Amino acid sequence: MERVFVNYLVLFAALISASFSATVQSTPKPNIVFVLADDYGYNDIGYHGDQIKTPVLDRLAASGVKLENYYVQPICSPTRSQLLSGRYQIHTGLQHGIIGNSQANALPLDSPTIADKLKESGYATHMAGKWHVGFYKEEFMPHNRGFDTYYGYLGGHDTYYTHMINYKSKPYLDWRDETGPVFNESGLYSAQLLTNRAIRVIKGHNPDKHPLFLYLAYQSVHSPLQVPERYEKQYKHIKDEHRRLYAGMVAALDEGVGNLTAALKDTGLWDNTVFIFSTDNGGTVLYGGNNYPLRGWKGSLWEGGMHGVGFVAGGLVDKRSAPAVAGTVNRELIHVSDWFPTLVRLAGGSLNGTKDLDGFDQWDTIIKGNKSPRKVMLHNIDILYRRRGKPLEKYVHIWDTSVRAALRMGDYKIITGEAKNGSWVPPPDGRHYDLPVIKDDPNKNLWLFNITGDPYEHHDLSNKEPEVVEVMLRMLKAMNETAVPPRFPPSDPQSNPALHGGVWGPWQ
Structure with a gap:
């Protein structure tokens, strides 16, 4: 009798364990939808400025977490490479400029992309939009970097209706899917094409088979300034033509995101979705x-x-x-390279097989309000960029201050070399703004700011806090010692689309 009772307990425990295991295993992995806007200005989302209206983006942000201490890169390819790889551009050789369509250059294959890792974790992976991390060989194409399907353009910018980009002043098609060039979309606006493709992916997705990873990298709102008239008309009161067209392009982007999220809700995917919105750099x-x-x-x-x-x-x-986090404003330090470990771990994946990452898992920072694990953030070190001024003798034993570089450490940010276009440009709304007058010496090549106390970089502290300068320059030196040589090859004449059916694509 006692043995029967013990056996019964064992059986009961096994049933409970199996039931618990089944419950855990039946908890679905989250869908992940990442929307990346192009050249989207800080002042050009509704909750940061009042001239351009973005009701969809505002509602979404108000329902979640606004990242107000979030950093990307100053230009396109570096941001996209760090998003996809979780690694600083000094560690991928992409620290100088963007990848040109005719350059034999790309995000290296020595580490998996975020799509590779999510696919490894059981996800269906889809991309629509701008690639811009290299395509000179077939193995660098999106469908060979972890994406099950791809639809969009490979280079840095296209025309919005004809989907072409020039080579030696002649336009050639840059629009394709994973099977090859797409020739029949001329005359259709890219924001709508990309949104519609993403919606088709959502409607065709079977959540019982796989969780979804969708990367939608809009062309909007990069130049050229093109938009259907009905969007521009919303801003007919704006006199400046560039600003008016740009505002219309933002309206088209906002509508596209609204249609995308509506599809996620209509298909029942929204409740199990993490939705991320980001720009790739500041506005032009x-x-x-x-x-x-x-x-x-x-x-x-x-x-x-x-x-x-x-x-x-x-x-x-x-x-x-x-x-609950609805309406939360998060001011912890977060970088675009952090999405890689954050989303891979959120998806239950493994970081095995990656090279040393520069990103940090920020999920608990975003959702629970924990302190960010990131204390230091490298903006870039570009040894190929033109030098500014002469190295400051005071620090020459540590760092050549004529080299273009920038680093964040806690509250402080240091810039050396050529920082470029450092003026404050007020929004063109007719109001008066009392802005500082820049009087920097053209050979000045060192700045230090307390970004927490002076987020708009009005007060250079480099002469007042030399001890901080020295610490941060030593940090730049140490980081640069881990860098791989930058790759920025000349234009390859074999890339000429005229040699490849009049279409941009792999040529080696």
């Missing part, structure tokens, strides 16, 4: 963008070049937050 003032009150714009090492617009929303954010 010459093409209608605005980063006020930040200093500088796209391409610069000032805050306006790389202090990103970003937020996290989605049905799963509310479910997993403790306490």
